[in-house]
Amino acid sequence: MKVFAADAEWCPRPGWRLSPDEERRRRAESACQIWRQPRFYADERPVPDVADHEVLIRVKRCGLCGSDTHLYETDAEGYVIFSGPARLPCVIGHEYSGIVERVGRLVRDFAPGDPVAAESIVWCGQCPPCRSGAPNQCRRAELAGITVDGALAEYAVVSCQHIWKIDELARQYGDDLLFDLGALIEPTGCAYNGLFISAGGFLPGATVAVHGAGPVGLGAVALAAAAGASQVLVFDLAPERLAIAGQLGASAVYDLNALRAAGVRPSEIVLEQTGGRGADVQVEAAGAAQQTIPEMELSLAVNGTIVYLGRAGHSVQLTLDRLVTGANKIAGARGHSGSGIFPNIIRLLASGKIRLEAMITARLPFAQTLDGIRRSADRKDGKILIQVDNPA
Structure with a gap:
């Protein structure tokens, strides 16, 4: 399958003290202090298998996020400007929607053919914050497309606990716009979490x-x-x-x-x-x-x-x-998981209480992903969507 990935040079800044975990996992807690001279490239990977609680998603749309832009942009010394955690190389992209292609044997609530949108905070569900209702503060949290492989790819594997059906949006918007809007739920969820949950x-x-x-x-x-x-x-x-x-x-x-x-x-x-x-x-x-x-x-x-x-x-x-x-x-506030955030935004969209179509200012085929990232650095667009199912 086709993927779009990012890599960079592991080069801690002079005077920056790596934690034992950073050294062991090669996972920077503050990317701008460690990752230098980034490069972005298309690649070919095998279609991944699914574990018992996972689903394989055929990706339709993936939005370009500010964090992707910040991994692309560098300061005068060549360090990326993204200040959050990052582990590279990594398939980027974390604002996405698609169709369930295959499910693991213990998945109960999803079936092949379901249209879905995915969270990007990969929370474990077992640590005290997760079990106390704070999955965005999961102690083992990974970030899809930044610390683990994301969804600028023909297929993405994700735990069933991180996806939501979006079929009810089709009644309001039709099948094509359904996936465009599905990819906007993640960034809108970050705003929802900040305004209504954290604040x-x-x-x-x-x-x-x-x-x-x-x-x-x-x-x-x-x-x-x-x-x-x-x-x-x-x-x-x-x-x-x-x-x-x-x-x-x-x-x-x-x-x-x-x-x-x-x-x-x-x-x-x-x-x-x-x-x-x-x-x-x-x-x-x-x-x-x-x-x-x-x-x-x-x-x-x-x-x-x-x-x-x-x-x-x-x-x-x-x-x-x-x-x-x-x-x-x-x-x-970080993230968009838990607290009914995804289902509430889906209901708001389905009812027409919020309409987000105007946010979409560009739809680019997969082959123009790097052009889209370069364009995002101008900071004039609303949301640039990559049509992953459109290779040309």
Whole structure:
């Protein structure tokens, strides 16, 4: 079968101390400190077998994620800029949908022919966090497409506990769009987890400010609008992404380049639009915390929450007294597993309560995967989908 993979040079930065686990498993906990000079390539692999509790998925669509872009991009020393864990070489791709091709002998709830979407957090189900309802914090968690083989491939093997049927979407969207939207559930699930699980949600009528209109930020826009936010204010550098945010439910969008040229700060906009009250929820989906967090602090409502969804391998200065004075909090979130996240998003899509089609800005055949990754580095697209079932 055809696959698309990434590899890089294992080269810890001078002064970086490897943990015993990193040395033993060749799995970097912070990829930007270890993996250098990445390369991406198409390859041929055997179609994998399935174990008792696994299913073989014939992949239809796979989205390109910011983490794929961050594995492709490097700093001045040639190190990847992705700050999360990574083990290479690895078949990349983790936002995917497809059709069940084969099931293991102990799989009960899935059968060949079922259309499905898959989670990318490979949680074990046995460690204390998993058993306590926190699978995204699984102690043995692997990340599909980053630490274990993913789904930019003709076939992917996954445990049956990590997939969900999406057949009910066909009634609303038809068979072709079914798989496009199935691949959007994973990034939208990250926003859902941050807004409603980690941060505890918000009351209808709240103001939500979203900093960063990439796919996760765009998912937050759609979900916040559907959940009854009175205002959804969106900030980004790309006019193209801001236009998509408007289609997904943003009440106002702001081009950061235009604001800077005018000498206006995002915090000033938020305070102006809320009559000085500030935003009840501030979402960091830009991966630019050093720039966004200070603006959020200055314009956070009393009892407001900062939801941190972006990844960045650096520290941020906080004025903690502001958190004390405003009874504010910061909620971090990783992943999209558990808590009914996938089935709830599927139901929202099936009912038409959220519509995500506008997020899709490119559909490329499998042969153009590398072109898609290069294009993603421009940060102008919403979601670039690879049509894995279209080889040319």
